[in-house]
Amino acid sequence: MKKSFFSVMAIGLSLSVVLSACSTRPSSSSTGASTPAPANSPAAAQSSAPAPADAKASGDKIKLTVYSTISELPNQEMMKGIAADFTKENPNISVEFQFPGAEYENILKVKMAANDLPDVFDTHGWAVIRYGKFLADLRDEPWAKDLTDTIKPVVTDKDGKVEALVMSEAKDGISYNAEILDKYGITPPKTFDELMAAADKIKTGSNGAVTPFFMSGVDNGMIGGFSDLYATSMFISPATNDAQTLLNGTFDWNKWTPLAQKLADMGKKGYINKDVLTAKYADMPQLFAQGKVAFVFGAPSFADEVYKYNKNAKIGIAPLTSMVEGDGQSFSGGERYTMGAWKDGKHLAESKKLIAFFAKPANMSKIANATKLPAGLKNIESNHEFTAYYKQFESIRVFPYFDRVYLPNGMWDVMCKTGVALLAGTVTPQQFSDKMKSEYLRLRSQ
Structure with a gap:
C-alpha cells in the first residue's frame, strides 16, 4: 500500500492547489463535496486572522474541511447527511468532506510536514502517537466524560489530554x-x-x-x-x-x-x-x-x-x-473512525462545535448502525445484527493494534x-x- 516518494509529493502538490483556500486499512473513493450552503449565504471570508468565536454574529461565512478514512459510499453519505443537519443549525458554517481512501495516510503525512492540516480529521489509530502534537485538547468538551472505558486510554495522553472523539470503536x-x-x-x-x-x-x-x-x-x-x-x-x-x-x-x-x-x-x-x-x-x-x-x-x-x-x-x-x-x-483495536481538531486551525471553535454535534447521542447511534461497530461513547443505542455480540463481549479486554x-x-x-x-x-x-x-x-x- 506504500507509494513512492514522488507519488506522495505529487499528491501533496495537487492537493495544495485544490485546498489552498482551506485552512487507514481503506479503499479509494471520490473526495466528496461540501455540504451545500443556503443560497443566500454571503461569500466565504478570505482572511488570515482567526474567525470570531461567534461567526454567526459577525456575518462571516466559514468552511470547515473534514478528512475521513470511511471508504464505504453509503457511510460517506451518512456522514455528509449529519454535516448537512449541522449546517441547517449553523447556516454560516459549511462542511466539506474529503475521503482520500488508500492515500489517506500518505496525504496526512505530507500535510503534517507542511503544518497545514484539515480543520477536523480522522486519526485512524494514531491519535496520541502520531497526531498528538497537532491536535487540540478536547478533554473539556461535554462528551469527553462519556468516552468508553476501553477507548478512553487509547485517545488520552499521559497528561490527560483527550485527542479525539471516537465515533466508532474497533474490536x-x-x-x-x-x-x-x-x-x-x-x-x-x-x-x-x-x-x-x-x-x-x-x-x-x-x-x-x-x-x-x-x-x-x-x-x-x-x-x-x-x-x-x-x-x-x-x-x-x-x-x-x-x-x-x-x-x-x-x-x-x-x-x-x-x-x-x-x-x-x-x-x-x-x-x-x-x-x-x-x-x-x-x-x-x-x-x-x-x-x-x-x-x-x-x-x-x-x-x-x-x-x-x-x-x-x-x-x-x-x-x-x-x-x-x-x-x-x-x-x-481502539480507534476506527474518529474526529480530532487541528489545534492551529483558523476555525478551532467551529471545529469543536462540529465535533460536539457529531457526538450527540442520536448522531452517534446513526453512525453505530451504519458502520455496525460499537460507539466510542457510553450509553449509545444501536440496533444492528452485531449489537448483541458487542454487548455480550463488552467486558473483554481491548488492546491497541x-x-x-x-x-x-x-x-x-x-x-x-x-x-x-x-x-x-x-x-x-x-x-x-x-x-x-x-x-x-x-x-x-x-
Missing part, C-alpha cells in the same frame, strides 16, 4: 459463519488449540468443500492481520509478557518463530484457501455467503457484501482466541509481505523472524 477478533459452526456442532473457540481443532473438524467433515480460514495474498493485509492479532495474544495480553522489551528494543525475535510456524502449519494442513496467493479480499463475501468459508480474522465489515449474495446469511463475531495457556481472550504500539513505522508492510512469502514456501518461519528483527532494528534507528 477485531474473529468473524464466523454461524451456520457452518452449527452444522458441525462447534462452539466459537476460546483458545488457539480449540480453533485449530474446529478447523480440522470443518475441513474433514466437509471433505474439503469448506475452507476453515480465508486469506488473500493479493490484499495481503489479511495475512499481516493474522500476525498482528496473534502477536498481541502471544506477546502482550498474557500476564507475563514482552511489552517492555518490544518498546525498549531488546525483544528476542526468535520468539516470533513459533507464531510464524503456526501460520505455516495452517497453510500446510489445508486450513487456508488453496488459492491464497492469488485470491482477493473481494472474492471472500460470495464464498462466505455460499457456506464455503468458516472463519475470517477481523471485524465483520464485509457483512453487507455477504447479504448481497445471501440475505439470510448468519454472521457471528467472537473475541480473538488466547494463545498462551492461562491467558484470556481479547480484541485488538500490535504494530501501532510496539513496531516502528514501516513494519506493517514487512509483516504482510513476509507472511505471503511464508505461505508461498519461499521463506521459513525462522527466516520470517530474522526479517522481522533486521527491519525492526533498521526502522527504529531512522
Whole structure:
C-alpha cells in the first residue's frame, strides 16, 4: 500500500492547489463535496486572522474541511447527511468532506510536514502517537466524560489530554459463519488449540468443500492481520509478557518463530484457501455467503457484501482466541473512525462545535448502525445484527493494534509481505523472524 516518494509529493502538490483556500486499512473513493450552503449565504471570508468565536454574529461565512478514512459510499453519505443537519443549525458554517481512501495516510503525512492540516480529521489509530502534537485538547468538551472505558486510554495522553472523539470503536477478533459452526456442532473457540481443532473438524467433515480460514495474498493485509492479532495474544495480553522489551528494543525475535510456524502449519494442513496467493479480499463475501468459508480474522465489515449474495446469511463475531495457556481472550483495536481538531486551525471553535454535534447521542447511534461497530461513547443505542455480540463481549479486554504500539513505522508492510512469502514456501518461519528483527532494528534507528 506504500507509494513512492514522488507519488506522495505529487499528491501533496495537487492537493495544495485544490485546498489552498482551506485552512487507514481503506479503499479509494471520490473526495466528496461540501455540504451545500443556503443560497443566500454571503461569500466565504478570505482572511488570515482567526474567525470570531461567534461567526454567526459577525456575518462571516466559514468552511470547515473534514478528512475521513470511511471508504464505504453509503457511510460517506451518512456522514455528509449529519454535516448537512449541522449546517441547517449553523447556516454560516459549511462542511466539506474529503475521503482520500488508500492515500489517506500518505496525504496526512505530507500535510503534517507542511503544518497545514484539515480543520477536523480522522486519526485512524494514531491519535496520541502520531497526531498528538497537532491536535487540540478536547478533554473539556461535554462528551469527553462519556468516552468508553476501553477507548478512553487509547485517545488520552499521559497528561490527560483527550485527542479525539471516537465515533466508532474497533474490536477485531474473529468473524464466523454461524451456520457452518452449527452444522458441525462447534462452539466459537476460546483458545488457539480449540480453533485449530474446529478447523480440522470443518475441513474433514466437509471433505474439503469448506475452507476453515480465508486469506488473500493479493490484499495481503489479511495475512499481516493474522500476525498482528496473534502477536498481541502471544506477546502482550498474557500476564507475563514482552511489552517492555518490544518498546525498549531488546525483544528476542526468535520468539516470533513459533507464531510464524503456526501460520505455516495452517497453510500446510489445508486450513487456508488453496488459492491464497492469488485470491482477493473481494472474492471472500460470495464464498462466505455460499457456506464455503468458516472463519475470517477481523471485524465483520464485509457483512453487507455477504447479504448481497445471501440475505439470510448468519454472521457471528467472537473475541480473538488466547494463545498462551492461562491467558484470556481479547480484541485488538481502539480507534476506527474518529474526529480530532487541528489545534492551529483558523476555525478551532467551529471545529469543536462540529465535533460536539457529531457526538450527540442520536448522531452517534446513526453512525453505530451504519458502520455496525460499537460507539466510542457510553450509553449509545444501536440496533444492528452485531449489537448483541458487542454487548455480550463488552467486558473483554481491548488492546491497541500490535504494530501501532510496539513496531516502528514501516513494519506493517514487512509483516504482510513476509507472511505471503511464508505461505508461498519461499521463506521459513525462522527466516520470517530474522526479517522481522533486521527491519525492526533498521526502522527504529531512522
